[in-house]
Amino acid sequence: MYKARIEVTLKKKILDPQGKAIESSLRNLGFLKLGGVRTGKNIDMSVNESNIDAAIALVTSACAKLLANPVTEDYECEIFDEAGKQVAQFSSAQGGASKVAAK
Amino acid sequence: MYKARIEVTLKKKILDPQGKAIESSLRNLGFLKLGGVRTGKNIDMSVNESNIDAAIALVTSACAKLLANPVTEDYECEIFDEAGKQVAQFSSAQGGASKVAAK
């Protein structure tokens, strides 16, 4: 059993009106040292797989099919074991190829 | 100069309709091994501070004041140095006290 956290962000060049509005509000509140605000989504879920490679494959397929819009979004994913230790990390930017950084 | 990623999530006991909707769509697509889906917001920003403690204090104050609603949301924050290495991690769940886990 694993836990997956998927972070979905807008592709770099796509305009983020929400990020723009948050940044100007932070400015008005005096946070002049905070900038370049960009917003995205995070999705947590449990992955009922016994081995790490199966878990990675399953999550990659879910991201490609549903969780991230390939036209406008990239995603990064971290997989944790039951002890909460990170056992894998991969992202769409590498053409979806999974890079197991088992620690 | 640091980079901060803030992950804002609904408090555990609050119903997350978007998480439920994603879970049912995943089921319809045959992803029966994925479950317990919860969603949240990511906010990325640059922090123009020279030392890590000042950066943590600034981000904590921005979260408390604007970025997270204390009634319904918790937040977790990771701070990265210019090389992209994580240098601090803290969350609202620990009463906002910052736990520097400098690696």
Place this chain on the structure above:
Amino acid sequence: MTTGKVGVVVFPGSNCDMDAYNAFGSVLNRRVELLWHKETSLDGVDLVVLPGGFSYGDYLRSGAIARFSPIMNEVVSFARKGGLVIGICNGFQVLVEAGLLPGALLRNSNLKFVCKQVYLRTETTSTPFTSGLKKGEVIKVPIAHGDGNYYADDNTIKGLQDNDQIVFKYATAAGEITAESNPNGSMLNIAGIVSRERNVIGMMPHPERAAEKLLGSDGGLVVLKSAVESLN
């Protein structure tokens, strides 16, 4: 000459400001003016209206940015001194973000924006906004929102009940509180509440859109009327 002046706050992104202005001005013909969010004075106004709309595009959270507008400092101190404040839809969201009312407005449980007429049952008449209604009376008022799902933790809810602060609940035409009549998942079908001191009301339904029969219902007029008449 009826005393009392109504002030409708305009945030960047408010889009029901003129609807409120016209409901008070041409339907109830009261003195009413618009208050720009950057102002630092309420200009002698006796009733402040935070209108519906998408202040700051509803970015981050509905009302989360508008609450920091300069005029909100004035509105908070005006309310603390007992001044009457009505927050409608986005206005209600600004009031909870500003801490003038308890709880929060989350995303509708069906994840969809919903615009339709709904029935509201009056839960308390001991407020300046519902003095013209009878307890249990049902009025037809439209809603139009994507984040109207009222939430508060258990003891806040208990506090609202114990202090008779729940003003309106979503109901059937016959006044029953049912799950089907709840359009957004709000706890206890809550559609509107008042502050502990009973001078600040927040409601998701739009009374200013139910001020003329021609537009489908005048069931909301009594709320606006009660408020201005309590100023005399």
Place this chain on the structure above:
Amino acid sequence: MSIEVNLKTAQEMGLTADEFEEIKKILGRVPTYTELGVYSVMWSEHASYKNSILQLKRLPRSGKNLLVSAGEENAGLVDIGDGLAVAFKIESHNHPSAVEPYQGAATGVGGILRDIFTMGARPVAALDSLRFGNPEGPRVKYLFENVVKGIADYGNAFGVPTVAGEVYFDECYDENPLVNAMAVGIVRHNRVAKAASIGVGNLVMIVGSSTGRDGIHGATFASEDISEASEAKRPSVQVGDPFTEKLLLEATLEAIDAGLVVGIQDMGAAGIACSTSEMSAKGSTGMDVNLDLVPLRESDMSAYEIMLSESQERMLVVVKPSDEEAIKKIFTKWDLNAEVVGKVTDDGILRIRRFGRIEAEVPSKTLALGEGAPVYVRESKRPEYLDKLAGIDIASLPEPSDYNDVLKRLLSSPNIAAKNYVFEQYDYMVGTNTVVLPGQGDAAVIRLERWAASSKGKKRGLVMKTDCNSRYVYLEPMAGAEHAVVEAARNIACVGGKPLAITNCLNFGNPYKPEVYYQFERAIEGITKACTELETPVTGGNVSFYNESPNRTVYPTPVIGMLGLIEDSAKSLRANFTRENDLIAVIGPERPEMGGSEYLKVVHDTVGGVVPKVDYAYEKSLHAFLQEAAMNGLLHSAHDVSEGGIAVTLAECCILDRDAKLGAKIA
């Protein structure tokens, strides 16, 4: 290092060899890279209407109450008395919506709203006309859900009520959804803004959002070859920001109201290139623009990218030098950019500078529609399928045994079923002017009270509707197009309104295919005939070609957006029965016309037969009857018999008002 300009670069940008030669003839030299880019967008089908303008000129474009004839300004303008005029237009965003439905639809709404307030008019209503494939398919479901959400999110946040529309489903739209957005605005005669750039020495300003690399497609990138790197620099999708658009609306109307605006045009397709050239051409003036002054999202953008960028929520404004500070004060109040980027000149040349170099020097007239842009005549050939389908013997089809079952199947067919699921996601009440709401009547009614005190106690109102039965147009392009106009007019009359004028969005396949061009040509003829007969002139609109994929072309879909006027909005008729024991009357001759019916499609999976003929004398008397009866309170409701025939119409009259619970006994 700038890219070598030759025929290959021109063709990559979509220009033909002849067009490239014509450009060289105009300039007397090989164009610079930026000039080629500007010509490629200005002579594209979308901006120049080169394959449709000759046909469009046949449409009846003048009428006694038309203040501005079609094509002159961004939207048509109809005089409705009391010193008021109505600006309205419909436009398509089909291709972007097929790529990214949410943003494609949202930016479509944003664009049409800017076309209205650039005239000085405040948008009072939005409508849409949507077409999707078979709703069982997952891709179609995804497109449908996200297009509706995109329209809702943009319109609701901007604060315009979305009051009417139509949604159709047919396999022909599987890969090519049609997303047409319409907007209606009101302006006082003395506040109408013009789109011409006049007054040598006047300042040219860009107001609104900053400019990014949005919407710059294909072709070589200024300083690199076509590469992964060049594409990665360009966002694949334009993102709409309704919040900024609301600020832009208020700032623009405030500036026009204060008399500070000499000329103004919104930035739609081809952004700065289009607005600078069209405004100059209309004013017969030139413009000297320094792109270094344009507020940019990325400082290293080339002249080509800045000129062609389609970033949203921007306008081009021409002002007197003495008014510069006043304009800046207004836009700063609304937290918007307002930067002077150049000035009006008298040499008719559009001169573009970047990093101290002149990147373009082009006679503005040669770029604009109706001036220098090319005009083509296409070959037309009658498709064989027309006679084959018209010849289908409907009478030979077996009669159903259980009519109750047929009625149920028709009522649940996606094209007839109630659309509450869609319109309840729209805020159709904001502005507190909507008298007849979506789902209540055959057309929407907006009261005019706020703009003109009710004259003689009567509260006048605007009536509006979008319509097109594309199956009819597929079966017989001319008769089908006539029906689209006649149907819209009948819907407006059923509410008690008087049809005034139309806008249109002509969605067709590839004009270089003779069969498609035949459909287009005949549809124009149909609209011309119906509009002339019903005296509803065409105030402008939009053409969208290339709605097809390798194996399928969409049905020819000339969507009609009609505007009407009702003398007393309080007397508007709705479609549902209202009282027990009321009598029910059917008006109009009963003709056995099953051709192209929903019944044939749903029950017999057949598309064929002869499209019903239009009887204009009857239609006009019907309009007069309905208007008079409504204004004298003689009718409690009225509903047009259309898809599904009388049975469906009667059923709808019973169930539209869910609280009333009324039935009907038919002798």
